[in-house]
Amino acid sequence: MKLVEIDRKSPVLSRTRFGCLQEVFTLNITRGCEFACVYCYARGYPDAPPLGEVHLFRNLPEKLTRELDSPRRRNPVLWVAFNTASDSFQMHPRIQDVTYRAMEALLHRGIGLSFLTKGYVPDRFLRLFSQRPELVKARIGLVSLEDSYRDLFEPKAASAKQRLDTLERLRATGVEVEVRVDPIIPFYTDRPEEIRQLLETLALKGVRSITLSYLHLRPAVLEQLRRELPPKEFRLLESCFAAQPWTEVGTSTRSKLVPRPLRQRGYRRFQEIAQEFGLRVRICACKNPDMEAHRCSIGLESRLAPPTRRWKQLSLFPC
């Protein structure tokens, strides 16, 4: 992976107006992500670097500190959500250094943070989080325990074993951890035996709640899948979406959802198996605008005032 260090010119904290992160400040350490998930829609953004290249905002901690401490700041920053278009726990040490300094700056000011990761969280972060565990909300992205799944769909992300290890270590520090089973790949990761294996393992690790969502296509993602998946797997996936129209989902004007009956059956399968293991299941409202679903849990409901605007669907995470 080629890391290019750049200075960020625009403010590092941006305010999201939609979806689960309504009124929450968001922050990305890099543009691009070394994990290179084949379904990542952030890879299709106009300013995304080419595959194999990541742009690190090297001045981010300093800019963040200035923004937080600015006497001109009108809206207090209570909580910051990381990783709306990247992953803070990519393996490169420089990325982790910048992540560490940014998270440290927030926690030392009593500001909470949440992140969704498919990476491995190193020990020094756990030591940092253990100082204020009540201010950290972690979500681990994990769809399958099979190496064959990771090799195809998330080729550079941490292994399932490393993610489970991260989950356990985070819980041991007192941090609240949830698992996001997203994106479920139809006919690939929604078979009963695979669901059972995943949910049983999660329950044994002490997980109590999971959030589900199926893969959701955008034109750029479809092309990535065509380029990067073996033809057999691509054709099977493509066939799931073939009869689906491109529709508006949140801010994306061209998105395709897995057909609703297929999603409903899949979610029911998850719910039935989850019940056996005492797991609470939520269906992500951002990516299921056409059915009864839940606001993605980032644990902010109790900390932030309820949104005043009408709930609007939006895909906020690139996975």
Ligand code: SF4
């Ligand atoms: S889906 Fe997330 S982890 Fe995967 S490449 Fe995109 S930003 Fe990185």
